[in-house]
Amino acid sequence: MKTKQVISLLSKKNIKIVDEGNIIYHDYRKVANVPLENHDAIILMDGVWKFCFVELERRNEPDIQVKKSFSSKSDALEHLFLNRLYWHWLFKYVVPNRDSVDKLWNIDVLREIMKDLSIPEKYLCTPEKLHEKSICVFKKDGKWFEAYIGTNKQMFESSEEGFDDEDWFFSIRINSIYCLYLLDKYTEELLKRKKIKVPFSDIQIANFLGYDI
Numbered sequence: 001m002k003t004k005q006v007i008s009l010l011s012k013k014n015i016k017i018v019d020e021g022n023i024i025y026h027d028y029r030k031v032a033n034v035p036l037e038n039h040d041a042i043i044l045m046d047g048v049w050k051f052c053f054v055e056l057e058r059r060n061e062p063d064i065q066v067k068k069s070f071s072s073k074s075d076a077l078e079h080l081f082l083n084r085l086y087w088h089w090l091f092k093y094v095v096p097n098r099d100s101v102d103k104l105w106n107i108d109v110l111r112e113i114m115k116d117l118s119i120p121e122k123y124l125c126t127p128e129k130l131h132e133k134s135i136c137v138f139k140k141d142g143k144w145f146e147a148y149i150g151t152n153k154q155m156f157e158s159s160e161e162g163f164d165d166e167d168w169f170f171s172i173r174i175n176s177i178y179c180l181y182l183l184d185k186y187t188e189e190l191l192k193r194k195k196i197k198v199p200f201s202d203i204q205i206a207n208f209l210g211y212d213i
Contacts, residue, residue, distance in 0.1 A: 049076035105170035150202030
């Protein structure tokens with residue numbers, strides 16, 4: 001992806017990306033005269049594009065925390081693009097629906113909520129019956145875990161530690177499932193409109209979901 005394309009596509013979702021050459025960042029401010037504080041950016045550092053969290057709040061100098069490095073500017077731009085989409089969808093669609101559930105979560109409740117949201121069943125699976133492009137939930141050593149199932153049923157495990165609390169674990173799984181579903185729909189749209197030439201890779205999707213791969 002190119003810088004202008006990322007800026008244009010995200011602007012249609014009211015996500016402002018600012019290009020300052022060697023720094024391209026998300027400007028979340030609603031009012032321009034308010035100081036910019038903590039934000040995500042891609043920064044060219046020592047010839048390498050890196051995805052960073054820039055901490056400015058209550059600081060005279062920014063604290064730049066490097067999260068991931070990339071072999072090209074295009075790859076860095078795609079990561080920024082997908083990262084901003086995830087958080088946009090999470091707070092606009094996922095959290096309001098998740099927080100409206102007034103029952104203890106388990107895998108059956110998760111399937112019920114997916115049905116209410118018109119998310120196809122294929123987006124949730126278990127190790128006994130894997131589906132490509134889905135979220136797999138499983139229990140190991142008494143703890144609950146999540147994995148993304150990619151092409152050819154390759155499993156990408158979340159870097160999160162296992163969860164003891166079943167209710168908490170399944171309530172948060174809707175984040176990954178709903179955002180993955182929205183990404184699939186949006187990818188189809190981008191391909192149809194010829195905004196991208198190929199779908200996002202499994203590693204890009206795993207990173208979109210917050211996995212440290």
